[in-house]
Amino acid sequence: MSTHYKGSIREQDVLNTWIKLTRAHDSVGRVLKTNLDSSRITMTQFGVLEILEHLGPQTLKIIGEKILLTSSNLVTVVDNLERDGYVVRTQNPQDRRSIIVSLTGEGKLAIKPIFESHLQELMIAFECLSSDELQILGDLCKKLGHNQNIKEKK
Template identity: 45%
Template sequence: MRTSFSQEELDRAMTLFHVFARAFKSISEHSIRDSKEHGFNPTEFAVLELLYTKGPQKLQQIGSRLLLVSGNVTYVIDKLERNGYIYREQDVKDKRSVYAHLTDKGKLYLDEIYPIHAMRMARAFSGLTEVEQEQLMALLKKAGVHSQHLIFR
């Protein structure tokens, strides 16, 4: 494992981190605005979006996919369930596993608002060409996988 870096490499890494953080904040503001506009906090909106785009999910998968701690997942799921957007269902094969599903109300609501959200996110990334967007996805995945690998060394 590499433990020594030139000053130039250190400076570039710090600049890259700051540019990445500012870009993430700027782009994520579009999603935050959407969630608030529709009466959800960003975490609630992210859970609904995940269930809408990926289908039913185990509660523990929701937390790991959205980078949430389990207490937050439980709170958000409870609130969304109370408001009629989702329901829980125990896995018949594994009684320890519980899935979150969208209700009909939740699906109908997401049918209405998700296309608007997708359009706004497309607009947020419209400063990049299609090729640049594909390159950015590939580079961010590569950086993320490498960084995650270093954590467990």
């Protein structure tokens, strides 16, 4: 009886924590998305731009791995970014199957204020947490996320 009782409490705790984690992620995400809407850019597009800004030109394959997107979805996202003049596709001289995506000069200029505004929103979203709390939250999330990746490799 004791075992079942403990298990049930653990289940409750896990479920509650998962719900709170999801709510937190969703509500911060919603704030960020709303902010991006005014720039006529989607969260997924933003993610791709962020990778290019931080890591420089990358192949579609690498971008897909970083952003955890299916390749076909990535194609349309990059299509749209290219249509809007933010990025450009070029051939990879090392491997002719592979496509390198890079930011255009125009793109870099256009996204700078978007990044800044995005970061500002994020700062406001997290203002309720002290730096200690921020650290702890980050550590626990890292541990949790890492646990899933380990299992995937099994």
